[in-house]
Amino acid sequence: DAGVIQSPRHEVTEMGQEVTLRCKPISGHDYLFWYRQTMMRGLELLIYFNNNVPIDDSGMPEDRFSAKMPNASFSTLKIQPSEPRDSAVYFCASSPVALGYEQYFGPGTRLTVT
Amino acid sequence: DQQVKQNSPSLSVQEGRISILNCDYTNSMFDYFLWYKKYPAEGPTFLISISSIKDKNEDGRFTVFLNKSAKHLSLHIVPSQPGDSAVYFCAASRSGNTPLVFGKGTRLSVIA
Numbered sequence: 001d002a003g004v005i006q007s008p009r010h011e012v013t014e015m016g017q018e019v020t021l022r023c024k025p026i027s028g029h030d031y032l033f034w035y036r037q038t039m040m041r042g043l044e045l046l047i048y049f050n051n052n053v054p055i056d057d058s059g060m061p062e063d064r065f066s067a068k069m070p071n072a073s074f075s076t077l078k079i080q081p082s083e084p085r086d087s088a089v090y091f092c093a094s095s096p097v098a099l100g101y102e103q104y105f106g107p108g109t110r111l112t113v114t
Numbered sequence: 115d116q117q118v119k120q121n122s123p124s125l126s127v128q129e130g131r132i133s134i135l136n137c138d139y140t141n142s143m144f145d146y147f148l149w150y151k152k153y154p155a156e157g158p159t160f161l162i163s164i165s166s167i168k169d170k171n172e173d174g175r176f177t178v179f180l181n182k183s184a185k186h187l188s189l190h191i192v193p194s195q196p197g198d199s200a201v202y203f204c205a206a207s208r209s210g211n212t213p214l215v216f217g218k219g220t221r222l223s224v225i226a
Contacts, residue, residue: 033213042203042217042218043158043203043219045213045214048213093157097210098210098211101146101207101210102160102163103160103214105150105158106157107155107156108157
């Protein structure tokens, strides 16, 4: 079975540009999570969905960040406009069971904003 | 306010010896704990978990110990192998009904 798929794996963009990160969760998983990893803050939860519905977006840093899940097999995280401090690795994860149990992570997207 | 803390950013151990990674938590409501392992350029992968009804859980070379009174858990790897070199994240939740809260990770280097 394919795991969680993320694209692109690397993204380099200039400040002010729009960035869209994509995620395909594991089929049948009801929960989808977006995380951001930085040296300073570690792995922090940005937003999560249950059955395609956003449940908690309190981790989204600013209004520049938005996430959607139009169907069970696809989600996007958008940053508009991007800033250098958004540079990080962004992970998508999905879970079949429940919120606080084992999650399956994608390989991540390394974002660099210059 | 970090609810899950991994105070050692890095650890270096010789091959064949025991690796002990530590994790402390502040929220007494946490009752389910997990360890994840992360290699460079890959996502974290689940390693082992423990529920608060237990104080120990073992899976091959990996054992997690939980001390609820001290709000402390540890991951033991015996014997350590070079392939264990990775970043290890501790995570916690409340009865599986809240999102996982992760520590910042500990980088383990196993030296041959």
